[in-house]
Amino acid sequence: MDFEYSDKVKALQRKVEDFMDRYVLPAIPRWSREVAEGSAHPPVIDELKALARSDGLWNLFLPGLGADEPGQRLTNLEYAPLAEIMGRVPWAPEAFNCSAPDTGNMEILHLFATPGQKERWLAPLLAGEIRSCFAMTEPDVASSDATNIQTRIERDGGHYVLHGRKWFISGAAHPNCRFAIVMGQTDASADVHRRQSMVIVPLDTPGVEVIRNIPVMNHLSPEGHCEIVFRGARVPAANLVHEPGSGFAIAQARLGPGRIHHCMRSIGQCELALALMAERASERKAFGRALHQHANVADWIAQSRIEIDQARLLVLKTAWLIDRSGNKAAAKEIAMIKALVPRLQTQVCDRAMQVFGAMGLSPDTPLPMLWTLGRVLRIADGPDEVHLRSVARQEVAAAAERRGANLPYFAAAQAR
Numbered sequence: 001m002d003f004e005y006s007d008k009v010k011a012l013q014r015k016v017e018d019f020m021d022r023y024v025l026p027a028i029p030r031w032s033r034e035v036a037e038g039s040a041h042p043p044v045i046d047e048l049k050a051l052a053r054s055d056g057l058w059n060l061f062l063p064g065l066g067a068d069e070p071g072q073r074l075t076n077l078e079y080a081p082l083a084e085i086m087g088r089v090p091w092a093p094e095a096f097n098c099s100a101p102d103t104g105n106m107e108i109l110h111l112f113a114t115p116g117q118k119e120r121w122l123a124p125l126l127a128g129e130i131r132s133c134f135a136m137t138e139p140d141v142a143s144s145d146a147t148n149i150q151t152r153i154e155r156d157g158g159h160y161v162l163h164g165r166k167w168f169i170s171g172a173a174h175p176n177c178r179f180a181i182v183m184g185q186t187d188a189s190a191d192v193h194r195r196q197s198m199v200i201v202p203l204d205t206p207g208v209e210v211i212r213n214i215p216v217m218n219h220l221s222p223e224g225h226c227e228i229v230f231r232g233a234r235v236p237a238a239n240l241v242h243e244p245g246s247g248f249a250i251a252q253a254r255l256g257p258g259r260i261h262h263c264m265r266s267i268g269q270c271e272l273a274l275a276l277m278a279e280r281a282s283e284r285k286a287f288g289r290a291l292h293q294h295a296n297v298a299d300w301i302a303q304s305r306i307e308i309d310q311a312r313l314l315v316l317k318t319a320w321l322i323d324r325s326g327n328k329a330a331a332k333e334i335a336m337i338k339a340l341v342p343r344l345q346t347q348v349c350d351r352a353m354q355v356f357g358a359m360g361l362s363p364d365t366p367l368p369m370l371w372t373l374g375r376v377l378r379i380a381d382g383p384d385e386v387h388l389r390s391v392a393r394q395e396v397a398a399a400a401e402r403r404g405a406n407l408p409y410f411a412a413a414q415a416r
Contacts, residue, residue, distance in 0.1 A: 001317060001320055003077075003313065003316045003317075003320070005081060006078070008078070009074075009078050009081060009082075012057075012060070012074075012078075012082055013081055013082065013085065015055065015056075015057060016057060016082050016085045016086065016096075017085055019051070019052060019055060019057055020085060020086070020088070020089070020092065023048055023051055023095075024048065024089055024092050024095060025089070027044050027048060028089065030042070030044045031044050031045070031091060035222050039222065040173055040174060040175050040222045040223060040224070041174055041175050041176060041222070041223075042222075045091070045094055045095060048092075048095035049094070049095050049096075049097065049128050051095075052095050052096045052097070053097075053128070057096050058096060058097055058128075059096075059097050059098070059106075059126055060074055060079055060082055060096060060098055061074075061079050061083070061098045061103045061257075061261060062103070062106055062107065062110060075319070075323045076257055076260055076319035076320075076322050076323050077316060077319040077320050077323050079261075079319075080260060080264045080315060080316055080319045081264070083098070083260075083261050083264035083265050083268070084264045084265065084267050084268035084271070084312075085268060086098060086265065086268065087264060087265025087266065087267070087268030087269055088268040088269060088271065088272045090265075090269070090369065090370075090373060093265065097126070097128040098261075100170065100171075100258065100261065100262065101132065101133055101134040101170050101171050102125055102131055102132050102171070103257075103258065103261060104134060104254045104255070104257075104258040105125065105132045105133075105134055105181055105254075106122060106125050106126065107253070107254055107257060107258070108181060108198070108241065108250055108253070108254050109121060109122040109125070109241075110122065111250075111253060112241050112242040112246075112250060112253075113241065114238070116238065117200065117238075117239070117241070121178075121179060121200060124178075129176075130176050130177070130178040130179075131171055131174045131176040131177040131178065131223075132171065132177060132178065132179050132180065132181070133169050133170060133171040133172040133174075133177055133179075133180045133181075133226075134169070134170075134180065134181050134254075135166040135169050135172075135180040135181065135182040135183065135201075135228060136149065136166070136182075136183045136251065137166060137167060137168050137169070138150060138151065138164065138165060138166055138167065139165060139167045139227070140165070144382055144383050144385075144386045145386075146183070146196065146248055146251055147192045147193065147195070147196075147248070149183055149184060149185060149196055150164060150184075150185065151163065151164025151165070151166065151182065151183070151184030151185065151230065152164060152184055152185055153182070153184040153185065153186045153197055153199055154186070155186070155237065156234070157237075158236060158237050159234045159235060159236055159237055160186075160199050160234070160235055160236075160237055160239065160240065161232055161233065161234050162182060162184060162199070162201065162207070162230035162232070162233040162234075162235070163230055163231065163232060164184055164229075164230050165227070165228070165229050165230070166182070166227070166228045166229075166230075167214065167225075167226070167227040167228070168214060168216075168225045168226075168227075168380075169224075169225065169226045169227070169228055170221075170223065170224070170225055170380075171223050171224065172203070172210055172213075172223075172224050172226035172228060173210065173213045173221075173222070173223055173224025173226050174222075174223045174224065177203060177223075178202060178203060178204075179200055179201060179202045179203060180200075180201050180203060180208075180228070181198050181199075181200055181201075181241065182198065182199055182200075182201045182230070183196055183197070183198050183247045183251060184196065184197065184199075184247075185197075186244050186245065186247075187244065187245060190245055193248045193249075194245035194246075194248070195245065195248075196245070196247030196248050196251075197240060197241070197243075197244050197245060197246065197247045198240075198241040198242070198246070198247045198250055198251075199235055199239045199240050199241060200235070200239040200241060201230070201233060201235050201239070202235070205233045205234070205235060206233065206234070207230060207231045207232045207233035207234065208228065208229075208230055208233045209228065209229045209231070210224075210226050210227070210228050211226070211227040211228065211229055212226065212227050213225065213226050214226065214227060216372065216376055217372045217375060217376070219369065219372050252327065253327060255334075255381055255382075256322055256327035256330065256331075256334050257322060257327075258381065259334050259337065259338045259381055260315060260318060260319050260322070260334075260337070262338075262341075262377060262380075262381060263311075263315045263337045263338065263341040264312075264315055266341045266342060266344075266345045266373070266374060266377060267308060267311060267312050267315065267341060267344075269345060269349075269370045269373060269374070270304070270308050270311075270344060270345050270348045270349075271308060272366065272370065273304075273345075273348045273349045273351075273352040273367060273370055274301070274304045274305065274308060274348055274352070276352055276356070276365065276366075276367065277300065277301060277304065277348075277351060277352035277355045277356075278292070278301050280352075280355050280356055281297050281298075281301060281355055284355075291355060297355060300351040300354075300355070303351075304347075304348045304351060307344050307347070307348070308344065308348065311337070311340055311341050311344050314333065314336060314337055314340065315337050315341065317333060318330050318333035318334055318336075318337050321333055322334075331390070331394070332390070332391055332394045335387035335388075335390040335391050336387070336391055338381060338382065338384075338387045339384045339387040339388050339391070341377070342374050342375070342377035342378040342384070343374075343378065343384065344374075345370065345371070345373070345374025345377065346371055346374040346375050346378070349367055349370045349371035349374060350371065352367050353367050353368070353371065
């Protein structure tokens with residue numbers, strides 16, 4: 001494994017950093033003002049999108065694009081450090097057309113959609129003309145186990161009819177959100193992993209209602225984490241993604257690279273929190289010394305640097321494994337980074353908030369939002385416990401295959 005970034009990636013890193021410095025960071029006050037005025041899609045975003053596309057910084061996340069689809073055609077390993085840079089400003093990835101949940105939906109459509117579906121839904125997503133959402137999580141079941149999904153998708157002649165309730169559906173409040181990819185049951189009698197399917201549901205379909213935008217940790221996202229109800233919503237059978245019963249497998253294909261994106265954006269936010277903490281610790285004095293000269297603060301800074309670098313290396317290894325051997329081969333590493341990185345983000349942000357004192361709890365710094373994003377990510381795309389259970393299960397299975405191989409290590413004790 002060689003994680004030295006190629007000249008191509010280094011050039012892209014410089015280009016993305018320059019774009020962030022020249023355009024995104026100066027736009028933060030305007031974005032904040034437009035959100036405060038009630039905009040769910042601040043107009044400044046469209047201006048930044050036009051600039052990013054003209055600079056060739058567009059659809060960077062999607063590997064293996066066809067020649068007719070605009071993008072850099074980067075591998076997961078090549079994209080990861082770019083996601084880290086974009087992630088420092090939570091809303092910035094949309095400027096590059098690289099924001100969730102669109103990235104995951106574009107991957108689904110790229111891999112599984114029919115030509116007609118690609119023309120109608122993927123092409124405008126790739127062009128940044130529309131947004132989308134992914135509707136899996138439900139309020140009445142433990143959705144961390146996707147086999148629990150209860151929303152019904154029933155075949156009725158040339159249509160599918162949907163009945164069910166979804167919530168915490170990210171992006172559904174965005175005014176440009178035109179459709180949801182909905183996961184639900186098409187055959188309750190099938191094998192447990194073949195009961196689910198996915199269908200494309202335009203949000204203006206009769207019977208689809210966005211009930212509310214749910215605040216998360218008392219923060220109301222302008223794009224939304226919404227509750228959506230499907231009451232007999234009818235869509236053409238041609239809106240089925242791939243084939244009946246493939247929903248669970250599609251979800252697994254979607255979540256692997258998506259978790260790398262989440263984790264690298266999270267690492268970018270950790271880097272920002274650490275930089276703010278170190279700067280504050282150098283500027284402020286308490287009891288006659290700079291804060292960083294107090295042992296506990298110095299330890300926080302050092303621990304944060306060590307932990308961030310460790311986490312980054314594990315995410316890069318995971319990206320490398322996916323690129324080389326696919327999602328299945330990297331299943332353990334995907335679970336590991338998803339359990340590790342969000343916890344790291346809350347820890348680093350918590351240390352930084354403590355160094356800032358009361359100011360660190362206020363919107364005068366980005367720290368409360370960064371902490372909130374880390375805390376949300378401990379549940380989004382599967383809670384920590386599910387990923388830890390997955391890692392433990394694989395370790396126990398590996399130990400079972402090696403049973404008896406460690407007996408020689410007990411030889412010294414037996415000799416005594």
